[in-house]
Amino acid sequence: MPTLQTHAPRRTFVKRFIGGLVISATVLSNIACAGGATEEWPSWRGPNETGESSAINLVSDWAIDGDNLIWQQAFVGRSTPAVFDGRVCANGRQGNGMTKQAVVACWDAGDGTPLWERTFNVYHTTVPFSRVGWASVIGDPETGYLYHHGVDGLLIALDREGNTVWEWRLGEDTGRASGYGGRTQNPVIDGTQLILSNIGANWGEHGAPRHRFWSFDKLTGEVLWNSLPGNRPWADANTQGTPVVAEIDGRRLLIAGAADGWVYAMDVGTGDLVWEFELSKRGINVTPVVVGTTVYIAHSEENIDNASMGRVVAIEGTGSGNITSSGEIWQANALGIGFSSPLYHDNILYVVDNSSKLIALDASTGAELEQLNVGTVGKSSPVWADDKVYYTEVNGRVYILEVGPSALSILDTEEIQVPGEERHAEIYGSPAIAYERIYISTEAGIFCIGDPGASYSGEGLPILQTASSTENREPSRLQVIPAELIVKAGEEISFEVRAFDADGNQLGPQDNASWLLDGLSGTIDDAGTFRPAAGENQAGKVTAEIGNLSAEARVRSFAPLPWATNFESGQKPNWWMGGGRFQVQELDGGMVLNKSRSPVGLNRHVIYMGPSSMTGYTVQADIMGARRRRTRPDLGLINGGYTLDLQGGYNRLEVRAWTAELRMMQRVPFEWREDKWYTMKLTVEVGPDRTLVYGKVWERGTEEPEEWTISAEDPMRISSGSPGIYGYSPVDIFFDNVQVMENQ
DSSP states (O other), X not given: OOOOOSXXXXXXXXXXXXXXXXXXXXXXXXXXXXXXXXXXXOSTTTTTTSSBOOOOSOOSOOOTTSTTEEEEEOOOBOSOOEEETTEEEXXXXXXXXXXXXXXXXXXXXXXXXXXXXXXXXXXXXXXXXXXXXXXXXXXXXXTOOEEEEOXXXXXXXXXXXXOEEEEEEHXXXXXXXXXXXXXXXXXXXXXXXXXXXXXXXXXXXGOSOEEEEEEEETTTOOXXXXXXXXXXXXXXSOOOOOOEEEEETTEEEEEEEOTTSEEEEEETTTOOEEEEEEOBSSOOOOOOEEETTEEEEEEEEEBSXXXXXXXXXXXXXXXXXXXXTTSEEEEEESOOOOXXXXXXXXTEEEEEOTTOEEEEEETTTOOEEEEEEOOSOOOSOOEEETTEEXXXXXXXXXXXXXXXXXXXXXXXXXXOBXXXXXXXXXXXXXXXXXXXXXXXXXXXXXXXXXXXXXXXXXXXXXXXXXXXXXXXXXXXXXXXXXXXXXXXXXXXXXXXXXEEOTTSOEEEEEOOOEEEEESOOEEEOTTOEEEEOTTOOEXXXXXXXXXXXXXXXXEEEEOSSOEEEOOTTSSXXXXXEEOTTOEEEEETTEEEEEEOOOSSSOSEEEEEOSOTTOOSEEEEEEEEEOOBTTBOOEEEEEETTEEEEEETTTTEEEEEXXXXXXXXXXXXXXXXXXXXXXXXXXXXXXXXXXXXXXXXEEETTSOOOSSOSEEEEETTOOOOOOOEEEEEOSSOEEEEEEEEEEOO
């Protein structure tokens, strides 16, 4: 449950269709502006997800040494800040060596006074420190909450004072993958939903690695739905595209490019697929922009129908099904727009290619109008405001561009340097425009640019929500809430059923459902209250039926420790997260868990066996690795955020938390033989000011040694995490007799 808010939510205006009368956003904005309120920038592409701002009186030049620089604060940022509720908030990184962490902070948007700062340990990821803070934070003006998605899968809601409201460890609890590239998806808010996509391997029938979309209740963190619109293997696991929400033809759609190279439009309330469009042979990193019923999106990879690299397309968004052939309005080929989101203004589509060339296209035809070089590395997205384009380039450059009747021109360029170092400050985030000021987050700090003499109001416009009548509409779709959850065995959980009509409009809660359990032991009553059986780990579904409609929730239930698995049933536990490459097989008269060399993709895999909230336990298993010529595997256990890894290529034992940085890593030599069983044990003890990690390995069947083989101390103190199995298998690896027990 969320903590109590310590401030009043912002006043909300609801646009209702009453007798043909529409209270427009323009009217409300005029009323608000008369009272001094100005437009905010709560998410990375602005209030309408288009990159446009209605702000006026913005500066046309500034200087790092003072002119039109209202304030700056020291910070190492990488993404676009969120400016709302009188605050500017951003995420980034801080620390050195052992103390490297992710950080989220907020400042007063008026004068830059620091308000609060939260730091987070980074673990279970190969993303390096320099890429921490990739995804932009997003603010919710209605509640004042700020949402952060970290490179390691931390999804957290923070209240106005920076306190945790709710959080998920998406890697351990949903199977989210985290690779070296660091590209991390931005969340998006629509009404009561926080929506996020990621690539990963979940449990059960969701075990295949795919690009999934998740909807969370923004207040509680409960999963409302998760969607696999294309159910196609990803073409590139390292993608970062953000969904956008748009109303097209009377239906609210969630539209996004995906890791399989397709563009999907889903019903925003349910995640159901509405249409799909094949665009690229590789993953799509660009966030679309929607104008009316037209969807503009781009990529810089190989095209599906010719040998050219890169394409910008305009798609008619009113279709259904596969609209690859029928939905394309125009295409512009050989434009390598790989990361930057398009900007639309006055029937011109502005795109930035990977070499930071700004290209203007006719939005009706795709014809090229003009080009302008603005740097050499294009990652951020241009922003339109006050008849100017504001743009940041990776090599520390901030551009202010004039858009004339016939040409683009540069009004001002400023290059930001890292203090104390003779190099540019990297800028990956886009400008955020709010309160008639420009805010930029860089490797060298947070900057607020504007006219110091202008009046300032830290008050945002009223929130405009849309409501439509649902009277006399028939249900065509059910939804069970929560849709995916982790529970304790014996704990009561109450489910709710919601109904939707054929256009995706929510019809409200339904109290006449029949309830069924599939693969779960326990009881469920007529009100939808489920009590899983005590004393056993299990996974399955809770199904609600009303007439010929049905919906289901996916549940994993965990009993108190100890747990033990010996695989003699011939199956691995279905509640384990990930591990699709692991299979149970017979070996020497018994059943064991095996992972062979992967036919395609990575050989490095993990299985998470429980919730990320677990602490104070020990993991133990029997392990064995094969050998092929000089190639040997790695095998290990996971406990509370830490990994114990027996590395065959080096004949050593390693303890670590963050694979890319090894900030608290310890290693000891350990000679071990292939095709021989060993027993491995990993204990983690969490103290008030440090965490102690202990590991040992010995030949199976011999007496356990009293002394630990390896130990490590972490002053940054990871406090909890799922138990798990780790393996790198260029050759076969085996596990047996897996145990999880409370620390003694």
